[in-house]
Amino acid sequence: MKIVAVTSCPTGIAHTYMAAEALQMAAKEMNVEIKVETHGSIGVENEITSEEINKAHAVIIAADTKIDKTKFEGLPIVEGTVQDAIKNSKGLIERAMKLKKEEKEYVEKISEIKEEKQNKKKGPYHHLMTGVSYMIPFVVAGGILIAISFAFGIHAAENEGTLPWALSFIGGGAAFALMIPILSGFIAYSIADRPGLVPGMIGGMLSAQIGAGFLGGLVAGFLAGYTIILLRKWIKLPKTMEGLMPVLVLPLLSSLIVGLLMLYIIGKPAAAINNGLSNWLENLQEGSAIVLGLVIGLMMAFDMGGPVNKAAYAFGVSTIAAGQSSSVMAAVMAAGMVPPLGIGIATLIAKNKFTKEEREAGKASLVLGISFITEGAIPFAAADPLRVIPSLMAGSAITGALTMLFKVKLAVPHGGIFVLPIPNAVEGLLPYIISIAIGSVVTAFLVATLKKPKVE
Incomplete structure (x- = not known):
């Protein structure tokens, strides 16, 4: 079989x-x-x-x-x-x-019912993650190009025609400009398939242009997808004209509806919330910033790549969307590196607590950790969740809080330690490294202390 x-x-x-x-x-x-x-x-x-x-x-x-x-x-x-x-x-x-293949029709009917139930239960998260998955490469490429332009000087990109200007323009003017339309477009695609792309991307572009940003893009994506679904239900054309639906009727009407709603109803409130969030982050007092970093750290380590982790990452990306350095993004990446790094260190300092296979996996976990791939800790967490997951969360929470305390900012949304050597990519490089190291050691110590010795 x-x-x-x-x-x-x-x-x-x-x-x-x-x-x-x-x-x-x-x-x-x-x-x-x-x-x-x-x-x-x-x-x-x-x-x-x-x-x-x-x-x-x-x-x-x-x-x-x-x-x-x-x-x-x-x-x-x-x-x-x-x-x-x-x-x-x-x-x-x-x-x-x-x-069985003979059961195809029955399976399809069951799948339709199941799909409706899944859309009700977990549809929004699934659609959001589809949009985020297509958006991330644009964010990463754009962020790193902007960071490389900083290597020539923090204001070098202001001189038009120079290489730093070109790098910044490609990263910020092109890659980042496409970020929100891609997010919105593929949220709509997840909801309504290919017809959702046109109104989704148009809604996302409008969101970016009127200052509604990441939040407006999310709203535009869901609005576009469900608009397409409603139009499909409401509009019934003769069979001879059904070919007009995907190429004329759906894209025209959905783009018109989404565009008008974004411009006249949704755009201004979303822009106000977006600006309010930016101002709040900029003006955070020390105590509030530390608490925010603590929460971000807990979220990054709680499910290591799952819904909670992705929510924290998406929040970090939304703060870096304007092409500026972000304290939230710094906390997100640092806290996300800690779980696999801490586990890897634990396998080195407490060898009797791990099997031979786990010690070998610990080496890979270190590599994944420095690359900001939090999922490297999952096998260890799955094997002993009650001891390992709280240890990971403690280390990540401390790291997130420390990055906020030290007022570290990051201009790059991914890459781990490989982007840290880029000049001006990190505001406060030494405190950032210290924060990651402290959190990793805390996690390693807790894991090594709490885990029981293994018998080979």
């Missing part, structure tokens, strides 16, 4: 491949042939061919983002999240094995 699968997480960095590996390992134990296609940050890898689809018994889609199911038409589909694949890969495979 052969099964094909697709995995995709919002960032396309760690969970995507962890889910794929879990499915492959489970299939090997169950003596089932499987091929897993990954939708990561660098695109589709290990792509499933038409021939493999024809030979497959069923398809498993373990994704937290929108996946085009067109090519799997005719195959029974088992759907789940990447967490389902990581934690219960055997369960997904067993469900797929029980399905």
Whole structure:
């Protein structure tokens, strides 16, 4: 029996491949042939061919983002999240094995009902993460280009025609300018498929132009997606004219509705809230800033790449969207580096608390930590959650609070230590490094103290 699968997480960095590996390992134990296609940050890898689809018994889609199911038409589909694949890969495979191709119509009906229920229960988060997953590469590329322009001097980009100006213009004038339209467009795409892209991106561009920013972009994306769904229900054309719906009727009417609502109703309140948030962050008193850093640290370590972690990261990105250094983004990245770094250090200083395999994984965890891939700590947290997760949260909370106390600011939304050497990318580089080191040591000490010795 052969099964094909697709995995995709919002960032396309760690969970995507962890889910794929879990499915492959489970299939090997169950003596089932499987091929897993990954939708990561660098695109589709290990792509499933038409021939493999024809030979497959069923398809498993373990994704937290929108996946085009067109090519799997005719195959029974088992759907789940990447967490389902990581934690219960055997369960997904067993469900797929029980399905029969003859059951296709029945499965499709069940899937429709299930999709409606899922949209009600967790639709908004799923749609938001789809938008964020497409937005992140623009944010990262733009942020790093802006940071490189700072290397020539903090005001070097002001001289038009120079290389620093060009780098800043590409990063801020192009990549960052596309960030909110991409976010809005792909939120709408997740809700309403391809017809949602046009009103979503137009709404996002309007949000950016009228100063409604990240918040306005979120509203525009959801508004565009659900507008398309309502128009599909309300407008019924004769069969001879149905071809006009996707190319004329839907894009025109939805863009008009979303555009007018953004300009006359939603835009000004969203811009006021956006400006208020910016002013509040700029004027935070020391005590309030420390509390905010503490909360950000707890969120980054709580589920290590899950919904809470992604919410904190999205908040950090929203504060850096204007192309300026952000204290929130500094706390987010520092706190996100601590869990895998702390675990890696713990495997070195308390070897008797870990198996040989865990000590080897600890080395990889260190590399993931310096790269700002928080998910590197997940295997250790899953194996001993009651002791490990509180330890991770404590270290990250301390780091987040310290970065705020030291008033560190970061101009780059990703990259870990590899962006720290760029001149002017970090305001307060030494305190930033110290904050990360302290949090990592605290986590390592707590893990080493709380965990019980392992018997090989």
